[in-house]
Amino acid sequence: MKKRDIILTIISISVLILFLMFANSRFDSYQIRILNLCAIYTILGLSMNLINGFTGLFSLGHAGFMAIGAYVTALLTMPAAVKNQNFFLQPIVPWLENVTVPFLPALLIGGIMAAILAFIIGAPVLRLRGDYLAIATLGFSEIIRIVFTNTQNITNGALGLKSIPNTTNLWWSFGLAALTIIFMLSLINSSYGKALKAIREDEIAAESMGIGLFRHKMLAFVIGAFFAGVGGGLLGNLLGAINPVMFRFILTFNVLLIIVLGGMGSITGTVISAFVVTSGLEYLRVLDESINLGFVRLPGIPGLRMVVFSSLLMIVVIFFRNGLMGTNEFSWDGLFALLRKRPSFLKREVGR
Template sequence: MENIQHRFGAYIKIHWKTIVFLGVVLITIGLLDQFVDSYIRRLLNLCAIYTIISLGMNLVNGFTGQFSLGQAGFMAVGAYTVAIFTVPIEARATIFYLAPMTPLLANIQLPFIVALLLGGLVSAGFAFLIGGPCLRLRGDYLAIATLGFSEIIRIVFTNTQTITNGALGIKSIPTITSLWWTYGIAIIIIVLMILLINSSYGRAFKSIREDEIAAEAMGVGLFKTKMTSFMIGAFFTGIGGGLFAALLGTVDPKQFYFTLTYNFLLIIVLGGLGSISGTVIASFVVTLGQEWLRFLDEPMAFGLDLPIFRPGLRMVVFSALLMVVVLFYRKGLMGTNELTWDFIGKKIKVIKSKFNRKKSASQGGDNK
């Protein structure tokens, strides 16, 4: 009986800590939304969007152990879906001036949240079509195949003039600037990820990551489980792509080159493959870090005739800093750990014990 009460008391304690933490987060979002300028607000919105997309990629690459590089393509699907269905009908004639928009879509306009969910579902549908041939491959072959399909999606969007306006892209997308949209959806997706990973599906994903043969021997359907992970990851990425389109107010195929995928790959590797909290932390570190080092792209002569800093040095310095981090944290900042209250408590105890040992050693030296 005492054991049950102890567990229940611990649950209530953690439960209230989480509620307080969420309350602080919501208050912080509200204050930032009211008092920061448009530049900082856009950066913070981008951090939340990158968090959503990186979580979708980490579900496939980190938790399921499948090396997929198709995020840019799924992001483009979500972005174009939101763009096509949210642009005002009266503005479409001025946007599609080379070739009129197809009559099947020309008179359809949806609310933003409906178009956003539709973008996620369409991305999941593309993942279903792509996953059939791709998920039978492994390792580098899977990465190359998904990267190729990502480029195929971008090229198709470039050539479907009456649907996506081709290389001209789609402008006049109703924009969202409030942090509540991006961070509200990011919090929902983080909660869904936590519930998913701690469910039987999450355990099946991890079993495939650890050993496919053993997982299949235990009754896990490999192809079905991989497909489920692939589609859910694409759904999250499509949601992020739709938010990205609404943040910028315009989309075009050049925004979704395959190099964009490497940003998200960098985030999940830096945060830790198989860590939700690590992905969230790394999304902010990478996005804000790249912007903070932007001054390195400006020529600086320091009184000399030749400029010392040239355009492009920002990414060189940023890459060097990341290499230093990876050398000290080979599994990423969090590895496969999560930033739980127990994890924080253990870290605090370790720090306290080290501090007490140093203090006692210094006191012993003084006594001598």
């Protein structure tokens, strides 16, 4: 890396830290929650992009892995008294009642549990391809949700968990998002990342070159599930309450929307899209409520924000068929090259 790039990267990180300090002290709780959600969806988007974008698999089981991370992290961080308040219909199992661990180990355990389940699921499922793989992973995700709904003495069933410690803050969410980005960049630029891209482009050619298809697919699937579990744990401890209904297919669809809009196979695109989609959905809520323009009051139309947001997404997809970034990544050289480009109308004016 050039010395100039290192200096600019350090400056950018410093600006981000200053912004987080400013946001922590000046932003209200609603704005801070939106920023936390943006960072969490960055982690979730990157984890799914590793599976779907870089490896070329079509997995729809992300909500299940998020549910595992969210429930494991919540159960491990909740004090015994809070657990007893939640489990009033049926007592919690004795081996979980008095277990309380710090937030970071709980997050890691949640991610590891999601990765272990992905390893177990991946053995039969990753031999499928295309739509069959999507249906199988979606089915396993729904199985996980149904199991959580019916294990009353472990997950509190359909009632879910409430009064979860609100440990997630800007430092946790953005710090783990930054670590996820660094890890993904290191993985994708390594020999393993090149093998994953080769599998995405042509499995037969990749196998003929000596790349173990099943081993590399399993690697991407397990790593993606681990980070999905971590993201789910962050989400649960941010919201303070979780239940099985939260982890339906629509949650997987939201993450899939982020990676498709940003670009399948682009880390930069996923980060940009996570912030655009998450903040856009929140700030367009004003369209669902009545708007006072001073001289006239427009009645709110429930669901209008989704209509407007979907229309904007359609426009973006039409003009950017491969997403905002395609398979491209951010670089300082690319940024300066873009800034040096003069618009075509300026070139015509100079020519005259």
